Amino acid sequence: MSEATGPAMPNLGSSLVPQQNPETVVIGPTPPMKDSQRMELERYMKRDAIFLSTFEHQRQRQNALMNEKQLEIRQTAQAGIEIFGPGYSPSYGNGSSIPLINGVPANNAFRIVYPAQRRRARKSKEFSFTKTMVEEQAQKEDVLVPIRLDIELDGLVLRDTFTWNLYESHITPEHFAEVLCEDLQFPVHQFAPHVAKAIRDQIQDYHLPALSVEEPILEDQDQVVAIEEAKSAQELRILIKIDITVANTSLIDQFEWDISCPNNDPEHFADVLAAELGLGGEFRTAIAHSIREQVQTHTKCLNLIGYNYDGSTVHDEDLKSSFLPKISTILREEDAVEQFTPILEKLTEPEIDKLERDRERDKRLASYVRILPGWPEDTTSPPDDAEAERIRNLPKSLVQDQARLHQLYPSDRFDILVRANGVSGEVSASMEDYRVRCLECPPGKLYNSGPEGTLQNFEVHLKSNRAHRSYVEQKKQRAGGTMPSYSIMPHAALQQPSQHPMPPSPLNPQQQNQQHHMAHHQQPQRMNGVGLGIEG
Helix, strand or coil, rough: CCCCCCHHHHHHCCCCCCCCHHHHHHHCCCCCCCHHHHHHHHHHHHHHHHHHHHHHHHHHHHHHHHHHHHHHHHHHHCHHHHHHCCCCCCCCCCCHHHHECEEEECCCCCCCCCCHHHHCCCCCCCCCCCHHHHHHCCCCCCCCEEEEEEEEECCCEEEEEEEEEECCCCCCCCHHHHHHHHCCCCCCCCCCCHHHHHHHHHHHHCCCCCCCCCCCCCCCCHHHHHHHHHHCCCCCCCEEEEEEEEEEEEEEEEEECCCCCCCCCCCCCCHHHHHHCCCCHHHHHHHHHHHHHHHHHHHHHHHHHHCCCCCCCCCCHHHCCCCCCCCCCCCCCCHHHHHHHCCCEECCCCHHHHHHHHHEEEEEEHHHHHHHCCCCCCCCCCHHHHHHHHHHHCCCCHHHHHHHHHCCCCCCCCCEEECCCCCCEEEEEHHHEEEEEEEECCCCEEEEECCCCCHHHHHHHHHHHHHHHHHHHHHHHHHCCCCCCEEEEEHHHHCCCCCCCCCCCCHHHHHHHHHHHHHHHHHHECCEEEEEECCC
């Protein structure tokens, strides 16, 4: 019986290294290359590099040609869509991006349409920002400039308010104007230049508060001195007045605002106020915009006198009086609580129409004043002696009625404006050319004289307008004395608004009681602190 044979096992005792064949050639170190060999090798390497570069260039050209042909095919396939609608496109307008099943486009196939793939039938260029552009803009400070648009062309009216970043570097006013007009379906070629010009003019007119340089305080004694100086520093608190109408809802309110505090945020304040009153988003933007506009007015005046915003005293008396006095107590006086209560009014259709007519009238008067000849726009010099003499020659009835109103309302300030002649620039003598401007109310409102050479129309405003009486009472509380002031100026002087707001003047106690009694009868009914009546 033979033994079973299996795989041969190596002999562990023997060496596993194969025996060297005597004929095996041992490769040693590479001999040095000759100059001719080295030059030949360099030529091979150079040719390989040229081939790789040419091959890559050819591949890019092929890809570009392929993409171009795909675009042509896609546009040709969608030609029927543009003319006859989506029913004439392959597979109901889904185009060539849908998957194919056995060579046939799949109906109702799911696909993702990215923003770059959507169809955008617009002429204006779309806003497009790279990540680098966004990061670059994020490094800059946001300084919001209040922008107000009020443009009327060919029967179309564009009114809007928004804010513009002063340090915006990627969006131009011209580009923004084109997109805005397309969104609102306004004629771009007509409105876009006016919108861009209005934005640039208001950006150029914007004034930033000047920064003050303060040295660091190191010692405790210096800190105590700084705190005492801060207590005695000038407070830059102003009175913000808002009068906003959206649809049939009107909001009237006033509150104090510190323009020197960097933590005050108009947008946040508007959100809180609108939430408390249950108002919509349009009120939020309108409130914040109104705050920024009024703050900018005072900031511009402070910059004109060179104020450093370091807590020092404002030396200009007229400008200083426009700021509120220092707070002595956190509790507001009981008589002033009603003046700082927001009033919501639901307007009827006739009242809305009346507000619109008043707005159009004020706009026409403002534009009419700007085109009056005889008074240059960029001058603040008073009229010469001859013109001043003609201005003083008021009708006797106006002079008498003016004196009568001054006696009845010694704290109310107003101007009588005389319209200049449209041809010669001389002051007109017609009774219809006299206007009255109230200096206690926000600028812009003009009142006709009359009837028959009197000021009875304007007397109704002095006597019955609740907002006007409120402004006068606040002025008296701050000034501490009567400030009777009335003057006469040409109508064209309206083009130069005062840069130094005048402070309100107070009434004596008897007049305060009389006005409080009058306001009590005119005050609309309130529910939960919100007025539901209509201001006269």
